[in-house]
Amino acid sequence: MKMRMQAQQGYAMLAFVVFLLGMGGGVLSYMPSFGVVASAQSATKDQHALIAARQALLSYAALYPYLYGPTGAGPAHLPCPDTDAQGSVGAQNTSSVGVRRDGPNPPCANPVVSEGKLPRHTVLPGNRYLFHAEPYQRIDYAVSGAFVNNPLNRLLNLSNLNQVRSKPVSMLSVISADGSRTKARVTITSEALAASVAPAVALWLTQRINTQVERYCTEPLVSEGVLASPSLAIQDETRSCSDLFVDPEEHCSTSRLLALLLDQPLVSGESCLIDVLAENTLEGVSANRQWFLRNNWHLSVNVQHADDCLPSDMLLIACRLESVSSSTPSLGHASGTGVQTEPVFLEFRWVPAL
Numbered sequence: 001m002k003m004r005m006q007a008q009q010g011y012a013m014l015a016f017v018v019f020l021l022g023m024g025g026g027v028l029s030y031m032p033s034f035g036v037v038a039s040a041q042s043a044t045k046d047q048h049a050l051i052a053a054r055q056a057l058l059s060y061a062a063l064y065p066y067l068y069g070p071t072g073a074g075p076a077h078l079p080c081p082d083t084d085a086q087g088s089v090g091a092q093n094t095s096s097v098g099v100r101r102d103g104p105n106p107p108c109a110n111p112v113v114s115e116g117k118l119p120r121h122t123v124l125p126g127n128r129y130l131f132h133a134e135p136y137q138r139i140d141y142a143v144s145g146a147f148v149n150n151p152l153n154r155l156l157n158l159s160n161l162n163q164v165r166s167k168p169v170s171m172l173s174v175i176s177a178d179g180s181r182t183k184a185r186v187t188i189t190s191e192a193l194a195a196s197v198a199p200a201v202a203l204w205l206t207q208r209i210n211t212q213v214e215r216y217c218t219e220p221l222v223s224e225g226v227l228a229s230p231s232l233a234i235q236d237e238t239r240s241c242s243d244l245f246v247d248p249e250e251h252c253s254t255s256r257l258l259a260l261l262l263d264q265p266l267v268s269g270e271s272c273l274i275d276v277l278a279e280n281t282l283e284g285v286s287a288n289r290q291w292f293l294r295n296n297w298h299l300s301v302n303v304q305h306a307d308d309c310l311p312s313d314m315l316l317i318a319c320r321l322e323s324v325s326s327s328t329p330s331l332g333h334a335s336g337t338g339v340q341t342e343p344v345f346l347e348f349r350w351v352p353a354l
């Protein structure tokens with residue numbers, strides 16, 4: 001009886017060992033699949049981080065006039081890389097040095113392409129603009145020297161952006177810890193940059209022009225015999241609405257729209273805008289130093305008129321400038337390999353004011 005019980009216990013122990021071995025084999029057979037899933041999840045996380053950083057760069061390029069003011073480099077410019085980050089991947093990046101040195105390192109336009117890490121942020125007057133919130137500098141960043149914001153003499157506008165629409169001007173990537181492979185990568189093409197910054201420039205221009213027209217052309221309100229100006233209209237006795245809509249100098253190719261840009265718009269009989277930039281101001285600075293005129297953005301401006309806001313009618317009825325979306329450029333895929341679209345232009349139209 002005792003021997004039978006020992007035999008049963010032996011068989012039970014053997015069955016238990018076989019069960020454990022089976023479990024172990026199951027776990028071992030599952031481990032490769034688990035590794036593949038983990039690797040895929042890591043790659044997806046990296047790709048999402050790069051897409052978010054790419055969008056932050058495009059937004060930065062579009063908001064440039066609002067971030068840096070009238071004398072800044074202007075829309076479509078990108079920041080210099082961070083070239084003093086410590087290492088690329090690993091615990092050493094969490095050091096105080098790595099955290100401290102996480103901004104751009106200008107100037108960076110001497111080589112054709114500047115390379116380094118994507119800055120965590122850039123310092124603005126009284127603020128910061130965040131490009132990523134990664135725990136350390138793990139995103140590699142390359143940018144064309146023709147698109148950097150320091151030095152300031154890199155002139156960018158839609159004319160030269162349209163010339164190289166599908167050309168990558170910047171690349172973001174995440175490299176494996178051993179440097180053997182690229183885990184994720186996205187690019188910014190000139191086309192994507194143009195499609196991102198054009199709406200911001202159009203908004204700035206329409207706001208600027210409509211404010212000027214409202215300032216000089218809005219009729220004052222009369223209430224009970226008392227002359228009162230509308231809340232947004234600032235009457236200026238030195239200008240009249242007719243002054244604003246008469247082209248300066250018949251031989252001058254300057255459009256009426258550009259003559260309205262200045263703080264004190266050109267009037268009939270004055271010289272061409274291009275000849276008097278240093279003598280006039282735009283947004284409170286010398287007009288030839290202001291980003292819109294300095295970067296020749298006006299070369300991409302096209303202005304039309306609605307039937308009831310023709311030049312001959314604009315002295316009789318109130319008109320305003322609106323942006324026209326003649327085409328809808330696609331940003332393409334995050335990789336920057338989207339379908340190439342038509343060139344991007346700044347299209348505007350004079351329409352009756354509501």
